[in-house]
Amino acid sequence: MSTIPNADPKALYAQTVTETSARIARGEVTHEQVLESQLGRIAAREPSVHAFKWHDADNVRAQLAAVSARPGKLPLAGIAIGIKDIIDTADMPTEYGSAAFVGNRPGKDAAIVTQLKAAGALMMGKTVTTEFASQFAGPTVNPHNFAHTPGGSSSGSAAAVADGMVALALGTQTAGSTIRPAAYCGIVGFKATRGKISLEGVNPLASTLDTMGWFGRSVEDVKLLASVLLGPSSVGEKSGTIRIGWFPGPEAQQADADAREALERAKQSLSKHGVEFVNVELPPKDFIALGESNRMIMSYEMSRFYEKLYRNKAPLGDLTVAMIEFGLQITAEQFKAEREHAERCRQMFAQATKGLDAVLTLASPGEAPLTENGTGSPMFNRTWTTIGVPCLGLPFGKGDQGLPLAVQFVAAEGQDHQLLALGSKIEALLAQA
Amino acid sequence: MSTIPNADPKALYAQTVTETSARIARGEVTHEQVLESQLGRIAAREPSVHAFKWHDADNVRAQLAAVSARPGKLPLAGIAIGIKDIIDTADMPTEYGSAAFVGNRPGKDAAIVTQLKAAGALMMGKTVTTEFASQFAGPTVNPHNFAHTPGGSSSGSAAAVADGMVALALGTQTAGSTIRPAAYCGIVGFKATRGKISLEGVNPLASTLDTMGWFGRSVEDVKLLASVLLGPSSVGEKSGTIRIGWFPGPEAQQADADAREALERAKQSLSKHGVEFVNVELPPKDFIALGESNRMIMSYEMSRFYEKLYRNKAPLGDLTVAMIEFGLQITAEQFKAEREHAERCRQMFAQATKGLDAVLTLASPGEAPLTENGTGSPMFNRTWTTIGVPCLGLPFGKGDQGLPLAVQFVAAEGQDHQLLALGSKIEALLAQA
Known part of the structure; x- marks a missing residue:
């Protein structure tokens, strides 16, 4: 809490x-x-x-x-x-x-x-x-x-x-x-x-x-x-060992040291309480490209939706204008290819995480940046949004500047209630860390 | 076609x-x-x-x-x-x-x-x-x-x-x-x-x-x-035998004789072409009640959404007013109970149809009614809408009045592209019937 x-x-x-x-x-x-x-x-x-x-x-x-x-x-x-x-x-x-x-x-x-x-x-x-x-x-x-x-x-x-x-x-x-x-x-x-x-x-x-x-x-x-x-949950109390996939991700080195340490600490703490960890294998190149798929799909779709406002010179922020102009350059073929890539990754994730209760990964690159540097990077989130799976972020510790850090649990498509049930247990275990 | x-x-x-x-x-x-x-x-x-x-x-x-x-x-x-x-x-x-x-x-x-x-x-x-x-x-x-x-x-x-x-x-x-x-x-x-x-x-x-x-x-x-x-399909050509669940449903006797005969004829014709049929067991009482869940959930939600128009005496059709008035009587507890029932049925369907390519069932109670009798009954459709699964309706033959009849194929949640790929094959086989 x-x-x-x-x-x-x-x-x-x-x-x-x-x-x-x-x-x-x-x-x-x-x-x-x-x-x-x-x-x-x-x-x-x-x-x-x-x-x-x-x-x-x-x-x-x-x-x-x-x-x-x-x-x-x-x-x-x-x-x-x-x-x-x-x-x-x-x-x-x-x-x-x-x-x-x-x-x-x-x-x-x-x-x-x-x-x-x-x-x-x-x-x-x-x-x-x-x-x-x-x-x-x-x-x-x-x-x-x-x-x-x-x-x-x-x-x-x-x-x-x-x-x-x-x-x-x-x-x-x-x-x-x-x-x-x-x-x-x-x-x-x-x-x-x-x-x-x-x-x-x-x-x-x-x-x-x-x-x-x-x-x-x-x-x-x-x-x-x-x-x-989501509708009432029919998920009962989970019996047996909790099995979590370990996936700092192929871009983990781009996160701050304090965020990576918090992730390791969360793993150790949960392991101590009997949670079993399994390394998750997802092809790094494909999953790095998935972040780019998110950016391309988003830019393509938002540029088509907001094109009329843009052409009519409506008052738009500079970052929005830049995204519209970028998106309008993307062709229908590129858009289709990015969606195909996302679909392949969705299937790979489903295969690679069978039998796991969730995957533990980074929630953000680190603490909140200064306001003048924007709203921060979604690089550790967009992957999961693009393949549609449910995500739960839990606060965990503080960073070097005394600001909050967090970790993220990602579950299989449609396992929303299961992820939340698991989240209650994890929250209690992490509180003892 | x-x-x-x-x-x-x-x-x-x-x-x-x-x-x-x-x-x-x-x-x-x-x-x-x-x-x-x-x-x-x-x-x-x-x-x-x-x-x-x-x-x-x-x-x-x-x-x-x-x-x-x-x-x-x-x-x-x-x-x-x-x-x-x-x-x-x-x-x-x-x-x-x-x-x-x-x-x-x-x-x-x-x-x-x-x-x-x-x-x-x-x-x-x-x-x-x-x-x-x-x-x-x-x-x-x-x-x-x-x-x-x-x-x-x-x-x-x-x-x-x-x-x-x-x-x-x-x-x-x-x-x-x-x-x-x-x-x-x-x-x-x-x-x-x-x-x-x-x-x-x-x-x-x-x-x-x-x-x-x-x-x-x-x-x-x-x-x-x-x-x-839905995004590009990555579904390849299915190899091996097509396995279809047979489920006329617990209320099939309420359909017209010509619609029931068309369903049987579709089954026989597909069987002749090597499609394997398996009886699907779904608890009749629960699945009849699921139709009622659909009606209750719909009436509850639409009545809350349109309540203001109704109170402001907006020009609404009599059937809409009746549904709003019915829906406003439904309590939040009843709504919750119906959603719980739908969730149980969703899980039962997923279990009962594992390993099947689709389920064959009625698409409608029969031919189109006369205009003065309304738009017809959704009784053979609302079950599937309520549990969220994809449905494909294919025209098949004519009824006693010379109007079109159809059959319906229902697949597991998320198997949209698979159902359509199957649909192409079935359409070709039924055309030979």
Whole structure:
């Protein structure tokens, strides 16, 4: 479980949903008190953190009053969630991080927002995203050190959870937009299997790659959202030895020394607790090229989607313009060849990891870079996004600059609930490290 | 390959994309001639068939001129496609089959439309859908007999393909909205594995169930769209015996006698050609209940999504209002229980069909009903939609009223390309029946 910087550890905002829900069930506190604690935290910290693009305390209070009046037991009753601002909301603006969409009001909620509302969740507001969930950054800073990036593209969602403004927030991942900011902000990040969760009403970056993800400060909290968004889990307690594939990856040497050491330390610590490690063999050349496939597929698709805005000289960030111009040079044949390569790698990964519970790998190249250096590299995430498999990032230790580090567990396609069940165990074991 | 009613079999509009593409490649005909042939067919038949909600011949001609000017080889260059009118298009109206959205112009294309345009396809127009892809029907009739329904909800797309107005068209399926109209119209229908194709910019009916599908007049044509929408296939020629599971299903007795006989005849004919059949055991009670799970999940989700329109007294069809009112009575606990049941059935199906290439089952209860009796029952489709597996409907024979019948092949989750590869073989074998 991650800790919140500069926080009163006894404050309600600093607790997980699992903790506050138990206290609400025992009658010790109310939903209103938890929400007011979070609203107080936002009032105090948002002027520095800039996690939200749109937030209105009275709007959320009104949502809680309405939910409290609803009959029956709702799985997310009264829980406030941060919504990445590329996800359409009918009653809040949705600007996609773009100056071309200032004041944009979609006519309807995204399917995922409808699901959350039906489950009793409150929308805390719209969180800052990079432009179109690409690279051009918004104003959010890393709550652990305001000079550093929270990562992107789900910058505001990661920062809001890390800072105790909300316990849960939605992100998306097309390259490394969920697992990377989770790592930089020291929280739990989860990216689902591609296609498992509807993207109806989510603004596209690259439709072949776009995938839902979300953030929490514990695996249990992350599971709570999973049970609504992925459907209830029927995964039982795993018996027998946990078998993890060891795959620092062919580009591990490009990571910082502290990140590589953390990965080794996680392995040793889990081994000590009886977890069995197996070296995973994946052809290095193919898997390095897979990162490039991600960049090519993304650039090709996003350039076609945003071409009209570009031609009409809409106000676009320089990194977005560069990506569109690059993407428009890619031919349909190249695009097809990259998709074929991705498909071959998907099959190789499935073969190479048969019988394993997950693969342990790097979550990011290291600590969060300084803000002026961008939102960081997705190089240790884009591989997995491209082959569609579920990923779980767990905070683990600190780096040389005192900022959070993390490790990543990757499972077979469709094993989302299994990965989260495993994650709870691993989280407990790593906490003893 | 299906035949077009009241058509000149030598006309270009009556041929498949595979056929016309070969002729274009040989320099015998041009893309412009193929398009003009289809436009002529639309001009002649649309006043009776009513397949399109929006269509403009000059708009499509302009698209072809623009595509012809693009450099490089595009996989769908110059091929006109019908787009179901719940799929957003930035340059054509998108009305969701709803009087509440007359003249609606989405600001952007759905992700799938962007993909098709990038691949060089032309948008022939927006095809009629039932209201919000639910049950309240539009004006489209069955090209084989104007007194009968084309099926729903993808009514216009199925009718347009069956009538030779286009060779390919997009549909969606939440219960039986692709495979059923394909069966009624005597064409090939394909529903992908749930989640494999982006729904960004597709108007939701029930986000847990909504799935992309499409129509063609041959499996080869259907594969052509698959290679763009699902990505290129890496499935090689299958060697060895084809093994098919036999599963008329626990509710087969509710189908018409001619549909049941067609299913038996398909089995006998394939057996004669060396296909091995294995009885598939799935618990009847659970799989009958799965149909009900589909209805409950759909009603729950669509009622939450459309509740605001309903409360604001928007102009909604009576069947839509009834479904919203029914759905609002369903509690979050019931919804959760139905999703749990669906998940159990998903796992049972995966277990029971291991080692099989596909399962053979009914595609519809029989021939297309008369228009006044609605769009027909999705009872033989909703089971498969709910567990997310890919489905291929193939036309096979005629019923007692002289209208088309069909059979359905269902494969394991994610085996989309494999199912289509199998479909080509089966189509050839059934043609010899």
